[in-house]
Amino acid sequence: MKLRPIWLISVLFLAGALLVPAGSQATYYDWTTSGGGNWSTDANWSGTGIPGANDQATINPTVAAVVNGNGASVNTLTIGSQVTMTVGSDFSFYKMASTPYSDPTLYNYGTIQVASPGGYNSAGIYVKPKHG
């Protein structure tokens, strides 16, 4: 069957749409500070800004380090054996927004402590639907 140009363009456009992820790509962040600190501090990370819901992050300093992970969001996180991460509010794992929709994963070789606030407050590690 001979394809007319409009059909050919449509097929190529559709194929392109399927190949190009709809969401933003993951960014890889490394913890560059020698010790501990706050997740939310830009200067502690390589690259621009801080890790977000579609991103992958590694915290693996060579010395003992306490990292405050309050309010953090990430897709995949690696924590080294020297790290103690404290969570006093929420820490959220997200499925990656774009293909291949990477499942949220924690490679944990250290310690994560989730606080237990008083009263009606709570803290936790949660997984949430894809972001973006």
Add this chain to the structure above:
Amino acid sequence: MATILPEFMSNLNMGNSAGPLTFLSSAANPGNITLMGPNSNLSTALYNTGIRTLINGENHTIQGAGNVTASPLYNYGTILANLGTLTIQNPFPSSPVYNFGTLSAAGAGNTLVVNKQVRAMSDTNLIKSDGGKVQVYDLYGDASPVNLGNGVKSHPNLDLNLLGKINVTSGSVFNTELHSKGYFL
């Protein structure tokens, strides 16, 4: 031995869900998540849609006191109550704990409450207590025998259901006196 992930998940890896959430670790550097008290949570079931699976991998430990909520929960590592009461929640009754690893409570005054069916999935599965209490109500030993150590008790508020093969370690006691109704399927 590496963690074996459930085969069906390869078919469920779509974009409309949140999970599964997987915790992986190693024998050389075993990681842990410590829940510090009753208002401390670990949950893959905040939303009533999609995959709410939590996979606790081999060599990884979830411990302390607080709440673990997942549907279902695959445990290849250790879930340990050692700071008070640690509860494995049951938002969806038909969603079990698939246990390849260890469910335990250590130290007097510490209790692991399992408000879900526990389905033994390997010969190395173990439910035990090291001085604490473990409360269970629904044990399935059909895929593999359920291995019980000392200090395991039936749930005080839920009917006891036992199916398949239940192994009680020599010298151990499985206390089923807490509730009057029991079902042996």
